[in-house]
Amino acid sequence: MFSKLLVWFLLAIYAASKVDGGDFIYNGFRGANLSLDGSAEITTDGLLLLANSIQQKKGHAFHPIPLNFKPSQGKTQSFSTNFVFAIVPKYQEVRSYGTAFVISPSKEFPGSEVGEYMSIFNPKTIGNSSNHIAAIEFDTYRNPEFGDIDDNHVGIDINGLNSNSSAPAAYFSNMSGGFKNLSLISGELMHVWVEYNGLQNLLNVTLFPIHLPKPDLPLLSMRVDLSPIVLEDMYIGFASSTKTVPSSTYILGWSFKMNGQAQVLDPRHLPKLPRIGPKKKSKLLTIGLPVIVIFFTLTAISAIGLIVRSKIKFADVLEDWEREYGPHRFSYKSLFMATKGFRNKELLGVGGFGRVYRGILSASKMEVAVKRVSHESRQGMREFISEIVSLGRLRHRNLVRLLGYCRRKRELLLVYDFMPNGSLDKFLFNHPNSMLSWSRRFRIIKGIASGLLYLHEEWEQVVLHRDIKASNVLLDSEMNGRLGDFGLARLYDHGTDPQTTHMVGTLGYLAPEMTKTGKATTSTDVYAFGAFMLEVACGRRPIDPRSSADEGILVEWVWECLRRGRILAAADPKLGHDYEVEEMELVLKLGLLCSHPLSAARPSMRQVMQFLDRDAPLPELLSDGLGAAILAVGGYKGFDDLRLSYPSYLEQGFANTSSVQESVLTGGR
Structure with missing residues (x-):
């Protein structure tokens, strides 16, 4: 009696585990219960590492409990899954092998070979209908014997690696309305949706960069009835391998749901990829800092040059004896600014002794007339300026007031009231x-x-x-x-x-x-x-x-x-x-x-x-x-x-x- 109860209890646990296993989500794999073999491992950062660039061998990671794909009438039911992965080659310009999402009656593949066989098949088993394997391959190496279209494609494989449907890796842009190419070995994070509609016998595969929303159109859409291929109980997981050229394949997150849409992975909750190779120097230090230093150096030199040029440009002739005439002395710069650089538009007239310009003094906003007269430094200039300053004290309603003067190089500038x-x-x-x-x-x-x-x-x-x-x-x-x-x-x-x-x-x-x-x-x-x-x-x-x-x-x-x-x-x-x-x-x-x-x-x-x-x-x-x-x-x-x-x-x-x-x-x- 006790033995019968124990059997029923174990069957109930098994049945419950199968039901629970049909709906899960992993935002990172720290503490996850996965079945791993080969080079597959879960890193301390919560990353699922299928194949690394040091060990050239196969790696498998599967959900530990088989899922019931045919609960009744022998028809494969609908399912959906989405995952985030990245393939990071050791050498950027050299191609390696890719990875695959696999639905298989077994989570172990005895006799499988690495490299072009994706650690799923071998020359004897590939193509056999008895395999009952469906896979979505992300292939980064072109194998002509398998009819590969290029060395950067996505394919739907049934019982082998001759893809039933394939396309170059790309995603549909909702903005431009067309497909844009992607590189599977760029080391960038890729988001994948695999969705099967059991009523319509329609399998869709959608690939896109992780920072974008899911595109409106899938990359692959294939009419296929999986019922002859998929058995009642099947395992789901990932397979990857390296051989001649090492690379590292990472899975960052994974969700699955039977008869419904799987939970969407949130990029904010996923672990970070490890740094590959030497630490990249900050662009601010390698490029920005030298540019900033050069910029500020040139700016300082320019500023000094402008100051020197300005001093030369606006230099006055000022002798000690003129300091007593300070209130009647205008700086050349103030007159230059007042007349807008002695522009022709401010010219009032031309006489035998020079040109007369209209100006507005910036400090007082007073309108003035500025006359530029050529002069040579000569004896008697002191007396001449003294007379000019004295004339500035003239006050009569029928005289134009002489406000002051400025001396610069070989010029004498006289400033009058503007009429x-x-x-x-x-x-x-x-x-x-x-x-x-x-x-x-x-x-x-x-x-x-x-x-x-x-x-x-x-x-x-x-x-x-x-x-x-x-x-x-x-x-x-x-x-x-x-x-x-x-x-x-x-x-x-x-x-x-x-x-x-x-x-x-x-x-x-x-x-x-x-x-x-x-x-x-x-x-x-x-x-x-x-x-x-x-x-x-x-x-x-x-x-x-x-x-x-x-x-x-x-x-x-x-x-x-x-x-x-x-x-x-x-x-x-x-x-x-x-x-x-x-x-x-x-x-x-x-x-x-x-x-x-x-x-x-x-x-x-x-x-x-x-x-x-x-x-x-x-x-x-x-x-x-x-x-x-x-x-x-x-x-x-x-x-x-x-x-x-x-x-x-x-x-x-x-x-x-x-x-x-x-x-x-x-x-x-």
């Missing part, structure tokens, strides 16, 4: 569609006269401008005239004589006596102001080589109009009759008086202001001695005629200007 409407000469000659009314012109003339009176008599020193002309009269936002460009200005104390010895200025505005003495005085400024008044009233330049001989010199032509009793004929024709007659006559006659060839006949700027304000009557020009003498000869056709008719006037230094070659004369102090 948004530009210079007066542009409105007189370059804006045909923007005619300047007489009332504005008269107000500008009075404003410049007031500014000159301040320079000559009302400031702490006498200031000689030495370059009064329409292009140096700038217009502010309200179209008020302001005398600017003090680059040629000179200062001297009241009651003393100026020390200038070289003739500077612009032809047409130069007093006749300057050609002999080269000496600038307040009277020579008055002469230039007279030419300026005629220029504004007549809308003509003081010297115009393009005009006829009778009209080429403006002063002569206006004198001729006065002699004929038609002084208003000299008025700017663009004005028509839109002007005050008395004001026009006053300006024309006062312009002739101020530009009188004899300096003694010219008024002072205080007298000029009295005439313009109608506080004093204007002298009758025709009763003037020189005026009567000029008219007595019936007029003259240029200064050459005057020189021939009245040689005594040469003693006054009357210039020969019949040949105009330059618009600007410059010189030293």
Whole structure:
């Protein structure tokens, strides 16, 4: 009785073990109950090592309990399995043999051979229907005798190694919609699904990289009824072998389920492959670190180069004696940045002494005009800069303020208040569609006269401008005239004589006596102001080589109009009759008086202001001695005629200007 109970108990345990064995999962094999032989082993890291690169022999790893594939009616039931494996060759460029998932009536294969027989068959058993073996091979060696398509393929094998269906190792890309090749001996982890539908007799094999989701299409799909091949109780497992070329085959995880989908392996829970060969050096150390060092070295060198270049580029000429002028001294860098590198788009104009640029000072956001003047280092520069700084203290509503200066190499940069409407000469000659009314012109003339009176008599020193002309009269936002460009200005104390010895200025505005003495005085400024008044009233330049001989010199032509009793004929024709007659006559006659060839006949700027304000009557020009003498000869056709008719006037230094070659004369102090 006891023996019968023991038999029934053992049968029950056996039956239960068969049922439990139909559904399992191994996320790593540490502590797993597997049947191992040959070179197969479970490493301390939980990896299933089927064949290693040292021992050239076969290896098998099987589930220890057979599974019931035919519970009823002799029909093989559905099943699915998925596993992760890697084949790591000892030499990357040399092919070895692969591995296979096997369904077999036995977990032992006596007489099987390694190498091309996958440690499952031998020359006598291969191809026999009595084997009852189904396998999925992952072959990494081409054996022509078995009809292999290449040395990197997946095949479905029945009772042998001549694959019933095979394809190059690849996976279907859900993104691109096509198959992408895989290398079975790359050492990379591969994920495999083997699924059999017993109702449809359909066997699918899907291969893909472990980091991707399962593809929508399998690599192999074969119609096959496994019922004649698979017996009732079968073992499942893996077989692998090495022979001539060593390699290591690892299984990292495995799950299986009968009549359903096997549990999905989670890559995060699988063990790691061991390091093969010498430890790889970090790319950060081998590549990144040298690149970083080189990068920072080059960056440092570039930075130093830029600093040195910047210092050279923005280097100023600064001597010890200039430190006392700190508030009036601009750095070259600040002016370079203000004018955007002296770009042509910021250019306001070009004169005889240099170019003028618009700029915005970064610190104060103040608009300025920067004039670049070439200069040579010479004796007297200290006095010259001292005068510039002194001029910076001038304050008058009709003067453009000189803010300061900068010296760099052979350049002198003068910084002025910015006048948004530009210079007066542009409105007189370059804006045909923007005619300047007489009332504005008269107000500008009075404003410049007031500014000159301040320079000559009302400031702490006498200031000689030495370059009064329409292009140096700038217009502010309200179209008020302001005398600017003090680059040629000179200062001297009241009651003393100026020390200038070289003739500077612009032809047409130069007093006749300057050609002999080269000496600038307040009277020579008055002469230039007279030419300026005629220029504004007549809308003509003081010297115009393009005009006829009778009209080429403006002063002569206006004198001729006065002699004929038609002084208003000299008025700017663009004005028509839109002007005050008395004001026009006053300006024309006062312009002739101020530009009188004899300096003694010219008024002072205080007298000029009295005439313009109608506080004093204007002298009758025709009763003037020189005026009567000029008219007595019936007029003259240029200064050459005057020189021939009245040689005594040469003693006054009357210039020969019949040949105009330059618009600007410059010189030293």
